[in-house]
Amino acid sequence: MNKLNNRTRRVENRFGQSGSMSAKPGSPSAAKPLARDRVRTVVLVGFMGAGKTTVGRALSRRLGRPFEDLDDRIHHREGKTIEQIFRESGETGFRKAETAALRELLGELGSSLRVVALGGGAFVEPGNAALIEEAEAHSVFLDAPVEELLRRCMEETTERPLRQNPEQFRVLYEKRRRSYMRAAVRIETGGKDVDTVAAEVACSLGLG
Ligand code: S3P
Numbered sequence: 001m002n003k004l005n006n007r008t009r010r011v012e013n014r015f016g017q018s019g020s021m022s023a024k025p026g027s028p029s030a031a032k033p034l035a036r037d038r039v040r041t042v043v044l045v046g047f048m049g050a051g052k053t054t055v056g057r058a059l060s061r062r063l064g065r066p067f068e069d070l071d072d073r074i075h076h077r078e079g080k081t082i083e084q085i086f087r088e089s090g091e092t093g094f095r096k097a098e099t100a101a102l103r104e105l106l107g108e109l110g111s112s113l114r115v116v117a118l119g120g121g122a123f124v125e126p127g128n129a130a131l132i133e134e135a136e137a138h139s140v141f142l143d144a145p146v147e148e149l150l151r152r153c154m155e156e157t158t159e160r161p162l163r164q165n166p167e168q169f170r171v172l173y174e175k176r177r178r179s180y181m182r183a184a185v186r187i188e189t190g191g192k193d194v195d196t197v198a199a200e201v202a203c204s205l206g207l208g
Contacts, residue, residue, distance in 0.1 A: 058198035
């Protein structure tokens, strides 16, 4: 399963031109490192354009662990693209498919660590966040200034049903940010290249 195979290729190496990456003391990014043997699965969350898939791939290579993109699982389970599901069943239908796919994925986890990228709305659904917590997976919020997220999305040709226009994009980001902040760890990705962010995620989890 590979989002880059199924959807449009994204910018792989660099997110943007500016920004900093430091963790604020007391912020989730400064969370106590977890023992390697306690970590099972890393779940990357964040808004559209956050780089969840590209960072997930880089992190998976770095840790030598499998990577999975939840949107790809939805695509395979439903036999339809994400855009088709939205067109035919609306956002409600998509969210149902998303939760079913997440439940299935989490149910398959063995004792080995896996890197998972969620779609931008998945972690916002409280039931999904609870499933992730119950599975003892570690959620990581990839954040960036909204203008940078918008720019990254504009540079891609990926069709995103929930990206309509810049104003709607900004409003949706603000509405969701509080939910993303519930993740165990927050990593600022603004102006970073993909490998740097992946290294920071690994370090923040004590897996560096
Ligand atoms: C969505 C984001 C998309 C995809 C779907 C819904 C969202 O994933 O899951 O279009 O609700 O923000 P990406 O965040 O990978 O673009």
